[in-house]
Every structure is written in C-alpha cells, then in structure tokens.
Amino acid sequence: MDARGSARTIYRESLPILLVSLCGGIFAGVVLGTPAMRNGLETYPGLLLALPAFLATRGNVYGALGARIASGLHQGLLDPHIAWDRRLVNAVVAAVLNGVGISAFVAVASWSILAVQPGRSPASLFALLGILLLASVLTACVMVVGLLSVVFAGYRRGADPDNLIGPVVTTLGDVFGVVFLAIAVALVGVIA
Amino acid sequence: MSDAPATRVDAWSIESIVRTMAPLLLVLSLLEMGSGIVLESFEETYLANPTLLVLVPVMIGMGGNLGAIVAARLSTQLHLGTLSFDPRTPALRASILAVLGLAVTVFSVLGVVVYAIGHAMGSPMALATLMTISLVSGLSLAVVAIVLGVLVTYVSYRRGYDPDDVTIPVVTNACDILGVVIFSAVVLVVL
Numbered sequence: 001m002d003a004r005g006s007a008r009t010i011y012r013e014s015l016p017i018l019l020v021s022l023c024g025g026i027f028a029g030v031v032l033g034t035p036a037m038r039n040g041l042e043t044y045p046g047l048l049l050a051l052p053a054f055l056a057t058r059g060n061v062y063g064a065l066g067a068r069i070a071s072g073l074h075q076g077l078l079d080p081h082i083a084w085d086r087r088l089v090n091a092v093v094a095a096v097l098n099g100v101g102i103s104a105f106v107a108v109a110s111w112s113i114l115a116v117q118p119g120r121s122p123a124s125l126f127a128l129l130g131i132l133l134l135a136s137v138l139t140a141c142v143m144v145v146g147l148l149s150v151v152f153a154g155y156r157r158g159a160d161p162d163n164l165i166g167p168v169v170t171t172l173g174d175v176f177g178v179v180f181l182a183i184a185v186a187l188v189g190v191i192a
Numbered sequence: 193m194s195d196a197p198a199t200r201v202d203a204w205s206i207e208s209i210v211r212t213m214a215p216l217l218l219v220l221s222l223l224e225m226g227s228g229i230v231l232e233s234f235e236e237t238y239l240a241n242p243t244l245l246v247l248v249p250v251m252i253g254m255g256g257n258l259g260a261i262v263a264a265r266l267s268t269q270l271h272l273g274t275l276s277f278d279p280r281t282p283a284l285r286a287s288i289l290a291v292l293g294l295a296v297t298v299f300s301v302l303g304v305v306v307y308a309i310g311h312a313m314g315s316p317m318a319l320a321t322l323m324t325i326s327l328v329s330g331l332s333l334a335v336v337a338i339v340l341g342v343l344v345t346y347v348s349y350r351r352g353y354d355p356d357d358v359t360i361p362v363v364t365n366a367c368d369i370l371g372v373v374i375f376s377a378v379v380l381v382v383l
Contacts, residue, residue, distance in 0.1 A: 003285035010290035014261050018254070018298050025253050026305055029246035033313060038239055049232040052252050053224035056368050059256070060220055060361070064213055077204075087204040094209035102217045109225055114232070166260065174249050 017167045024171035028055075028178040037178075040185035044123035047185070050110040050132060054181070057102045058173035062143045065095035066151060066165030073155050080152040092148075096140045103136035104129060127192050134184035135177070142176045143169070220365050227252075227372035234376050237383070243310035243317045244379060247326065250302055251375040255333040255367030258291050262341030263363040270349055277346055284342070291334050299330025325382050329375045336374070337367050 031037060041048050068091050072078035078088060107128045114122035122128065150168045151161045202208060231238075231248070238245045265287045269275040279285065303326035307319045340363050348358045 003282040003289060006282065006286040007289035007293065010261070010265065010286060011293050014290070014294055015297065018257055018294055019301070021253060021257055022250060022298055022302060025250035026246065026302070026309070028249035029306070030309060030313075032248060033242040033245040033309075038242060038245070041235065042239060045235075046232070048235050048238075049225065049228035051248075052227045052231060052368070052372055053221040055249065055252055056224045056365065057217060057221055059253075059368075060217060060365070061213070068209070072204075090204050090206045091209060094206045094213070097206070097210055098213050098217060101214070102221055105218065106221050106225070109222065110228065113225065113229065170253055170257065174253055178249060 020167055021170050021174075024174040028174040031178045031182055034182070036186065037182050040182070040189070043189070044127055044131065044185065045120065046110040046114045046122040046128050047131065047181075049113060050106050050128070051181075053106045053110075054103060054132060054135070055174065055177050057099065057106065058139060058143065058177050059169055061095050061099040061102065062147055062173065063165060063169045065091060065144075066147055066161070066169055069148070069151055070161035070165060073151075073161055080155045082148050082152065092144050096144065099140050099143075100133065100136045103132040107132040124192070127188055130188045130191070131181070131184045134187060135180040138180040138183065139173070139176050142180075143172055146172045216361075223365065223369055227369045230373050230376050234379065237379065241317065241383075242313060242315050243306060243322070244325075246306050246309055246313075247302065247375065248372070251329060251333075251371045252368055253371075254298065254330070255337055255371035255374075256364035258295060258334050259337035259341055259363040259367035260360055261294070262287055262291055262338055263345060263359045266341060266345040267359050270345065275345075275349070277342060287341075288338050291338055292331070295330045295334035296327070299326045302326050302330070321382060325375075325378055328382070329371075329378045332374050332378070333367065333371055336370050337363070340366050 069078060069088075072087060072091075073080060078085065082088075108125070111122045111125045111128050114120045147165070147168055151164055154164045155161050238248070266275060266284075269283055274283065276284065279288070300323070303319075303323040306326070307317070307322050310316045310322070341359075344362050344366075345359050348354075353359075
C-alpha cells in the first residue's frame with residue numbers, strides 16, 4: 001500500500017478517539033477556567049504544580065488496571081461481570097491504593113518543591129494533602145465503576161477491551177479528575 | 193503443574209500489583225512535576241488569561257495520544273517483522289503523515305472551540321493569537337511525538353525489550369510532560 005493511502009486509513013481510524021479525548025480535555029479546561037477554580041489555584045499555591053502529575057497518574061494507574069483486566073478476560077481468568085471475585089477485587093484495591101497513595105506523594109512533593117524555592121510559599125500541607133486525597137478517592141470510585149462497566153459491556157458484545165481502555169481512561173480521567181479537584185477545593189475551603 | 197494456579201493468583205495479589213506499579217508511578221509523577229513547575233511559574237499569565245487555562249488539560253493529554261499512535265504502529269510492525277527505521281519506507285512515512293494530519297485537525301478544532309469559549313467566559317482573545325498558539329504548540333508536539341516514538345521503539349528494539357510494555361508508556365508520558373513545556377514556551381513567545 002502506498003504511504004498516502006495508508007496514512008489516510010490511520011487518520012480515519014484514530015480521529016474519532018482523538019476527538020472524544022479532545023472534548024474531555026476541553027471540558028476539563030472549562031472547569032479549570034471557572035472563577036471558583038481560578039480562585040482555588042490562587043488560594044492554594046502548589047495546586048497548579050500538582051495538576052499534571054495528578055491527571056497523568058490517573059491515566060497510568062487506571063490504564064494499568066484496564067490492561068490487567070483485559071489480559072484477565074483474554075486468558076479466561078476473569079468473568080466479564082462486576083462480581084465479588086478475588087482477582088478482580090485485588091486488582092481494584094491495588095489500583096485504588098496506588099492511585100490514592102501516589103496523590104498523597106504528589107501533594108507532599110509539590111508542597112516541598114515550593115517550600116524550598118526562595119520567595120515562594122506553598123499552601124498549607126494539610127490543605128494540599130486534603131484536596132488531592134479527596135479528589136483521588138472520588139476519582140477512584142468513578143474510574144473503577146466506569147472502566148469496569150465499559151470494558152465488561154464491550155467485551156460481552158465482542159469488542160476487544162484493549163481498544164476501549166485508552167479512550168475510556170483518558171476521557172473519564174480528564175473530566176472527573178478536574179471536576180473532583182474543583183469539588184475537593186470547595187470542600188477543603190469550607191473545612192479549613 | 194500443581195503450583196500453577198497458586199502462581200497465577202499470586203500475580204493477582206494486592207501486594208504484588210502495588211509493588212510492581214509503585215516505583216514506576218513514583219518516577220513518572222516526579223517527572224510530571226517537572227512540567228508542573230513550568231506551569232506554576234506561568235501561573236500569573238494563566239490566571240490573567242483564563243482562556244489559556246482552558247487549553248492546559250488538552251496540552252497535558254494530547255501529546256501522549258499522538259505519541260501512542262506512532263508507538264503502537266511501530267511496535268506492531270516490530271512484532272510482524274516489517275519494521276524499518278528508514279523514513280523513506282511507506283509504512284513509517286504513512287504514520288508520520290497521519291500524525292501530522294491528525295495534529296492539524298485536532299489543534300485547529302481546539303483553537304476555534306476555545307476562541308468561542310473565551311468569548312462566552314468573558315475573557316476573549318484574538319482568533320489569530322489562539323490559532324497560532326494552538327497550532328504551533330500542537331504541531332511541535334506532533335513532531336516531538338514522532339521523533340520520540342521512532343527513537344524509543346528503536347532503543348527498545350536494540351535492547352530487546354517488549355515494545356508493548358516499554359515504548360507506549362514511555363512515549364505517552366514523555367509527550368504529556370513535554371506538551372505543557374512546549375505550550376508554555378509558545379505562549380511566552382506569542383504573547
């Protein structure tokens with residue numbers, strides 16, 4: 001096949017997924033640009049520093065969970081239903097532990113990075129930890145339920161779960177990551 | 193034979209999953225914080241121009257998507273034994289053309305949509321400025337995704353790593369990190 005023809009095939013196959021991911025990203029951007037969220041970024045220095053790591057770890061943690069579930073389905077180790085199966089429960093618990101743990105690490109690291117810079121002072125460690133932990137726990141619930149539902153439903157209808165995971169994880173992660181970050185900022189603002 | 197099920201369940205134990213993932217996650221999140229430092233140092237610009245803030249999540253994520261397309265295609269060709277790193281071969285040229293075309297489409301749509309959103313949010317920016325920022329960052333990112341995709345596949349091929357395990361995560365994360373850096377650099381030059 002000539003380069004131009006197969007380039008067109010790759011373009012057509014990839015464009016829909018990229019556009020879905022674009023919509024998720026723009027939605028997340030709109031939430032980030034709201035006055036409430038801008039206010040939060042100003043009130044809690046260190047939050048913008050943590051943002052890329054917070055969003056990216058969603059992709060890595062739940063992408064890995066998705067890949068594990070896909071392999072489990074392909075190998076016949078898992079049934080395509082949400083059930084109290086030991087393997088499934090372990091995989092989900094491990095992913096949530098990783099997701100919440102890494103968010104705590106990101107909060108502490110962002111706080112430390114700003115604290116050691118002369119002339120910069122981070123928000124209180126308590127506030128940054130509270131916001132990121134709350135946001136990561138809330139995101140975990142949506143990511144686990146969303147990922148399992150889409151992958152299992154897709155698999156039962158004959159779709160290869162490997163093709164579903166990437167777009168589901170990026171889109172859910174972007175949209176709910178930032179929404180729950182905004183909610184967490186509001187909640188911590190009330191408490192602190 | 194008798195210990196096979198035990199080993200299988202073991203790979204699915206909470207401890208083993210957390211132990212395999214945690215070191216990788218720590219390193220990746222530290223690297224991501226590099227782009228966070230860049231983002232934070234431009235905080236005043238972004239807070240003063242909320243329209244630019246709308247672009248940030250797409251700039252964090254889209255580089256990785258483009259890089260994953262290149263890396264996934266090269267890895268498949270590697271498995272099939274049809275891979276060549278010569279840019280004149282049709283397969284590689286097709287991937288490069290496709291990614292450039294996708295970047296032009298996606299970042300043009302982004303520029304126009306964010307222009308409209310900026311008006312609705314009450315902090316309008318000129319269409320020409322937004323299109324320049326979106327397309328210049330997006331196309332630079334696409335070129336970086338292509339170069340990294342080819343480079344990392346080549347290195348993992350030389351070292352005998354499974355490209356599926358190595359190439360896609362490395363390229364995706366590297367492109368995500370560079371997305372914010374490229375975007376901030378372009379904003380600095382254009383504004």
